[in-house]
Each structure stands twice: as C-alpha cells, then as structure tokens.
Amino acid sequence: MTGRLRGMSDLVDFGIPHPITPYPKLIINAAITGMVPSRKDSPYVPLSPAEIIDDALRCIRAGASIVHLHARDEDGEPTYRKDLYGRMIRGIRSHCPEAILCVSTSGRRHNTFECRSAVLELEGESKPDMASLTLGSLNFPEQASMNTPEMIEALALKMRQCGIIPEIEIFEPGMIHTAKVLIRRGLLTGPFYFNLLLGSLYSTPATLFDLSTMVQKLSPSVHWGAAGIGCFQLVMNTAAILMGGHVRVGLEDNLWYDNERQQLATNERLIQRIVRLSSEFGRVVAKPSEARTMMGFPVNKADC
C-alpha cells in the first residue's frame, strides 16, 4: 500500500483543507457597546440596559450566538455595576435563553480587583456564561489598559471559582504565551475561546500575516475568533471565516459600515453582512445552542 491512500479517513488525517475537510459552524460574537462609543459618535450604539437588551435580541436573531456586554450608567458612562449587568443578562435570557452571554472585566476606567470582578459574583438567572480576560497591558489611543500579572491571575482564579469561562482577549502574540503559562499553572482550564483583536493603533497591525502568525501559536483544539478595529473589522472577520476561526463583530470595534465613513453601521447590519459572507464561503452559522455544544456549555432550552 506504499504511497497509496486507503480511504476517506486517510484524507482527513492528512489535513486536506476546507471545504473538503469542513470547518466547524461559525460562532458570531456580537460586541455591541464597548467602553468608548457615545451617543455623539452614533445614534445606533445601545447604551441603556433596555437598549442593550433590544439590540442584543436583534443580533441573536440575525445570527449571533455570543453577546459581549458592557454596562453603561444613567449618563451613558462605562460602569462596573453588577445590578446593571444582571438586568441586561436576565432581559436577554428571558427571550433567548440559549444565547451565550459574556460580560466585560475591563480595567480601562475602574482598575481595582473589587470593581473589575464584581460582575463575576452574579448568580442564578443573572450569572454570565463568560467574562473577558485581557492577558496583558497595552495602549489604546484614549488611554492605557493596565492588566498586571497579579490582576490577570486574580481574575482568572475568580472566574474558575465562579464557573465562568474566560473570553481570552489577545492583542499581541506575547499574550498567547501568557495564556500558555496560565494553562500550565492551572489558572486557565478550558474550554478555551481566544479572541484575537488586531488593528488597534498601538498594538498588532491587522494584516493577514499577523493574524496567521497568531493563529499558528494556538493549539488546533481551541476555539478562536478574530476582531479588527475600525476599518479592519471586515477584513479580519472575513479572514477568520476563511481560516476556520470565528468572528467578533459590532459597534464596540467599529462604528462604520463602509471604509469611506459615509454610512454609520448598526450591530444588526454588521451581523447580517457576516452571515451573508459566511454563506457565500460555505460556512454555516451556528445557532446559540450549537455554539453551546461546540464550546462545551450546558444546553437547556430551545433557541429563540
């Protein structure tokens, strides 16, 4: 049999690429609000809990299976208040119980462990499925995002204790090394979902070369998604669809539908475009219950 293939299983073992070896269904993560956009920037950024619930439901019905949430206070400013997170989570779940809900532990405004970890204490119907965990410090145009090793380890430990899965945010290749250190030390235990965020002004450029380099540093067994900041969103999302990764899309990263900045985007339209592209490229979009199964979360109820 030397030099001859015996059957289809041999083809799969040799890693024949997509679409002969199909990619998994596409998980769309809707980052709908973020820390920075204000009502001045766009009328379409959802800010209040009611706006965020309504927009999240539109995104889930359009094809998102994860919703990445940031709370804003009555003045539209970022806040760590867990009562607001709880209200949003319960409001979305009451209509779409299978959606995977991810909260932010960002320290860009409030950088104490007590503030950043407060949302992890929510329980019952208010408990988030996932929480963001940025694996290093970096500069944004507005300010620095400080994530010391002590803070990262404390947040990772609390997530593990609370049964909340980290949304591992990676802005630089070195942060993947940090993830491996934390995995070896038992602070990150999986399931593993890596968000690779490229194109922010002072971190990794959003090129296909940079994205490929980061993906090659990951184990093939992890889930990863790509996000591009600003005009790089569509390029990085499309690259992820073609590479077998998943997608993070939404107004947190990009306010515009077009590169010429003539049309402000809505979260729903951005997701609808990803669904169209994914369909053209032969990737089926995962329903929330399917994303739960793929990521090893319990599946309880029907999709909305």
Ligand code: ZN
């Ligand atoms: Zn965020």
